[in-house]
Amino acid sequence: MTESPRRLGLKLSMQRPPRIQPGDIVPVFQRWIQQHSVEGMLIDVIDYKHVPEGPGIILIADEADYAYDLGDGELGLHYVRKRGLPADLRGAIRLVFRRALAAALLLEEEAPGDIVFDYRRLKLNFLDRILYRNDAAAFEAVQAEVAASLAEVFGAPVTVQRLSEDPRQLFALGCAVSDDAKVRPAALLAKLEGDS
């Protein structure tokens, strides 16, 4: 069993930049708190849209953050699990994928046809520089398990690559399902929800 990091993030990017502005997401996330629309103990919304390529608008929860993320020049939904991850990496990946997917689908409903996520690829951020230093050895150690864990969810092969070789940066993986795979996000979510 590969140990999960202390914190793990999963980002789903959008297919194209939406018309809706990041500032418009503040009331959306505030309503999510009122209506408890996503899982977790939801606390507050913080607005960082003024920071270039920053975390954008964050819905802060006790055990996780949901960010309408502007990082790396790609708008997306970044779910960062801060506490309560399963001890094994496979379980941790499935948990963050499930929560990110549920939030992304909900966000699409807020701006139908405008916010559209690309569910064929995702980014995993390992926020733990003790267990997961950003080096080739870490990649070697987890590549197969990450690919297998995600292939299990997608029902199709998944390629995994290390996103940066800068040892200071977080260990981060870009993951993409094979081009010929059919991806239906609702079905993915249903499959992952079987975990809960």
Next chain:
Amino acid sequence: MTSWKEILQDKIPAEMGNLIDIYEAQMELRKQGKLDEKVFAEARLRKGVYGQRYDNGQRHDGVRTRGLDYPSDEVVKGPDTLWDAPGMQRIKIPYGGMSAEQLEVLSELADEYSDGIMHITTRQDIQLHYVHIDDTPDLMRRLAAAGITTQEACGNSVRNITACTLAGVCHDEVFDVSPYADAMTYFLLSHDDVQDFGRKFKVAFSGCAGHACGLVKMHDLGLLAQTREIDGRTVRGFTVYVGGGLGTVPHQAKVLAEFCTEEELLPLTQAVARVFARLGEKKNRNRARIKFLVAKLGIDEFRREVEEELKIVPPDPRHDAYIDNLGAFEYQPAKAGMALNGAPLPEGFAEWYATNVYHQAQPGYSAITLHTPLGDFTAKQGFALADIARQYVGDNIRLSVEQNIVLRWVADADLPAIYRDLCAIGLGDAGADTIVDITACPGTDTCKLGIASSRGLTAELRTRLIEKINLLPDAVRELKIKVSGCFNSCGQHHVADIGFFGNSRRSGNHKMPHFQVVLGGQWQQNAGSYGLAVGAVPAKNVPAALEALTERYVAERGADENFQSWVKTLGRKEIKAMLKPFMQLPKFEENPGYFSDWGDSRVYTIDDIGVGECAGEVVSLFSMEISRAESTHFEALLALDDGDFAMADETAYKAMLLAARALVRTKYLDVGDDANNIVSEFRSRFYDTELVYDRFAKGKFARYLFKRHGGAPSRVDEDYAHQIIDETQLFIENIHTAEQRINGVIVS
């Protein structure tokens, strides 16, 4: 699993590591309910670990106030402050100076423990928000390994010492104050004489009288560089200001000493601290800053007290040892200075060059300002900036009190290239030190005391002003705007041309966010004068009110008349009349938008305001020091559990010494750290006098200390370790009882 403590043990200075271990043990004791919550709160604050909004477990979601069910809802980290609630970590960056490596460590921590954002404060600190308290010991260890401390970043002690961002490269400075700020920082850090204040204590250095940078006149202690000719040689020193401060009641500092030499600087500061600790208010924290003591005594009497105290300040080799090291404080530029060489300039360069570049006193070099909106930048920007710093300037990075980053020692020939590189990471915005470069405190975003959204208003004003910055007359472009979320002045609204601070007003049955308008404060002359409050405007009307104000200023100002002078000439009554149309309060039904704050869609409420930790609870010196003894005793228990009996014995003995010292210091502050002195003073003052005698056991518990002080047994086995730990526990209890009997209450 490997821990940061293990990985970094060889890189953390022993004393810093020890303080962090004690804090971690205090956390454990608090979780077990064995450490008083007020005492722990002050101990936590003194490590820079601060509360945040909603940490009392409730939040108004726009419809109603809801409970936030944090997992450990039974455990608190201070009065009404839940353990699991996210908090803020303040990190001291003395005079704002940092290296590229330190910037990288801060970036790592923002990534892993916070929300990826570093926030620059108006005291040249870095703050990380939404940090879980359980992560703070490791966070501190990683900082300590990079030479950064959070010690006394909050709490009733000496806060981060600030200084001019341009110190050492400025044309107008008398001399570089950086090494003095550095020396004072480490002299006062954890010093015995700064542990018993009723409130925080802020120190600033300035290299010249005319510019704003050091802001010495708004500080508890301000040091203004001066030189004097004495016996035919030029002697460096400082004019010493004391008792300044903003807050709800701003005070201009008074001159304590026209000139104190560099040899006198640290002892004089120590004397001021001792007078403040001895005579300052301890019960009413609203009157506990040193400005109230100076006002109460009058500067002449305060000066006399300081002079008397100076006579009994114990000699300390550190008082002048630092002077020998001043020469070692040299700047290492990454490149030789060179003038701009006529190469093609990138687009936008001229505008940036006009506002963000300062030509240093050293020919061929410039200091450049990186405008960070609302003082925020990302971890990713931090890493990239560290690379840029290494390439162009080396370790010459400073944070400014205007919440920006300054890179010094840029070779002029590199300005176009560094501008391109900064633009690539989103830090190449022009407009530093102009009206768009607005200072703001955290306000209702994260501060428990926030009344209105200072950051929301600032973001809105900034967006609007950037759109028309090129159309604004110079007189308006040069104005300074500063915004606080409440009257406590963290955004320094008193010393802006145009300041705002948050408050609220009622319209019908609803509250409406407002900002009080404060006009004509002076940033120059080291915060030379404070502004005039002219009336409160609904938050949503502030942009329009600002526009009306600046348009009238441009239309009516005399030739070369500045804003302060224009405000004074116009007068409060006329200005209020001008703002009156913007002060009208619509009914909720007419315009519900007015009843939400900037950047917040919730209907406004002040129900989320909590009890601020800025002031901290006033906890007695004894309570703080005995808690260290208790946490050290706890560490002894851990050593026993690990089977390290020698360590358990040594640590238990240390805990007894700390407990004895805590009691001795209630009567004799200068007992110092020497074990023989502590035991001797304890014996003569409390044992021989029978003050620590238990009703039944008499002097038995005190004798546990005397016995162990006489020496450890030749062989320390498990039974012995158990015994001394038990004895230490009894000794600490005995000290508690004695202190209560002798001095009354523990926590005031």
